[in-house]
Amino acid sequence: MSTTHAPRPADELDRAAERAFRLPVAAVLGAVAVLLLVGMVSVTQGAAGLPVEGVVRSLLDPLPGLHLHQTLTDQQQAVLWQIRMPRTVLAALVGGSLAMAGAGYQGVFRNPLADPYLLGVSAGAGLGAVLALGFGLDLSWGPVDALPAAAFLGALVAVTASVLVARGSFRDPATLLLAGVAMAALFSATQTFAIQKLDQTRSREVLSWLFGRLATDGWHPVVLLLPYVAVAGVVLLLHARHLDVLRLGDDEARSLGLHPARSRLVIVVAATLLTAAAVSVSGLIAFVGLVTPHVVRLLVGHSYRALIPLSALVGAAFLAFVDIGARTLAAPAELPVGVITAFVGAPFFCVVLWRGRYGT
Numbered sequence: 001m002s003t004t005h006a007p008r009p010a011d012e013l014d015r016a017a018e019r020a021f022r023l024p025v026a027a028v029l030g031a032v033a034v035l036l037l038v039g040m041v042s043v044t045q046g047a048a049g050l051p052v053e054g055v056v057r058s059l060l061d062p063l064p065g066l067h068l069h070q071t072l073t074d075q076q077q078a079v080l081w082q083i084r085m086p087r088t089v090l091a092a093l094v095g096g097s098l099a100m101a102g103a104g105y106q107g108v109f110r111n112p113l114a115d116p117y118l119l120g121v122s123a124g125a126g127l128g129a130v131l132a133l134g135f136g137l138d139l140s141w142g143p144v145d146a147l148p149a150a151a152f153l154g155a156l157v158a159v160t161a162s163v164l165v166a167r168g169s170f171r172d173p174a175t176l177l178l179a180g181v182a183m184a185a186l187f188s189a190t191q192t193f194a195i196q197k198l199d200q201t202r203s204r205e206v207l208s209w210l211f212g213r214l215a216t217d218g219w220h221p222v223v224l225l226l227p228y229v230a231v232a233g234v235v236l237l238l239h240a241r242h243l244d245v246l247r248l249g250d251d252e253a254r255s256l257g258l259h260p261a262r263s264r265l266v267i268v269v270a271a272t273l274l275t276a277a278a279v280s281v282s283g284l285i286a287f288v289g290l291v292t293p294h295v296v297r298l299l300v301g302h303s304y305r306a307l308i309p310l311s312a313l314v315g316a317a318f319l320a321f322v323d324i325g326a327r328t329l330a331a332p333a334e335l336p337v338g339v340i341t342a343f344v345g346a347p348f349f350c351v352v353l354w355r356g357r358y359g360t
Contacts, residue, residue: 099315102289128154287345
């Protein structure tokens with residue numbers, strides 16, 4: 001008589017929980033390693049190549065207790081700390097912001113095709129930039145420049161208009177999504193009309209910004225973006241569990257003590273602020289918020305407690321990698337970052353659309 005016993009359901013659940021815990025930890029470590037590797041390549045590659053050993057020494061020297069001999073020249077130090085590092089950090093912050101926002105939108109709308117460009121955020125930011133660059137509006141005050149301030153203001157106006165048109169109908173996410181599409185069309189048309197009124201030089205400058213750019217000669221854009229990433233990112237991380245509950249449906253969420261409309265409002269506002277801040281310093285960089293959460297979902301499953309932080313890491317590595325291509329593929333010229341993300345994201349969007357089975 002056989003003595004073999006079937007595994008108890010409780011044992012299966014324990015093992016499943018253990019696997020679910022170990023996989024994100026391994027994925028986080030892997031994502032951090034990839035991000036560091038891409039970051040090192042980004043700061044050493046470019047028109048003026050920097051030696052890896054010298055860069056490592058220069059990066060580690062500011063740490064407490066370390067006093068390393070510097071092998072970089074003063075000019076190389078300036079290139080590293082005033083151009084390459086700010087640009088790499090900016091690319092990572094923008095990519096992470098857009099990816100986190102995309103994951104948040106997909107969770108709220110329960111739509112795998114949602115990305116940060118819903119609600120008219122990009123179109124509103126683009127219109128604000130057109131007004132600032134093209135018509136010389138002086139919107140600067142204190143340390144805030146006119147361009148990001150105008151783009152951020154335009155994005156907030158577009159989001160507010162979308163919410164007002166939808167009458168705050170967060171119970172029906174499709175209504176808010178369609179209101180965002182309508183506002184995006186309106187703001188894009190206004191933006192195109194404004195560009196037509198500009199002279200040729202200013203039109204080129206505006207179009208360059210609209211295609212997305214990460215070029216910077218200092219840390220100012222990073223300082224400008226960082227507070228928004230910290231605040232809105234933490235809000236999204238704290239509401240990751242709410243997104244998991246919302247996947248079950250509103251009735252189930254209420255039975256678990258969650259207020260669905262209030263949670264959606266908080267998540268949408270946080271994701272929108274995150275997107276608007278990123279767009280205000282980098283221009284329009286599409287598809288990062290669509291592609292990254294899908295790739296992460298394939299690796300770790302559908303839990304937003306893993307999806308949100310991993311999307312931030314993978315999005316940061318992805319855009320830093322894309323920026324390397326933007327600086328080197330057509331050297332000495334530089335490609336707009338948004339063009340490369342579009343080449344990657346558009347086919348990916350079609351694949352997701354055709355398959356149509358990544359329900360959240």
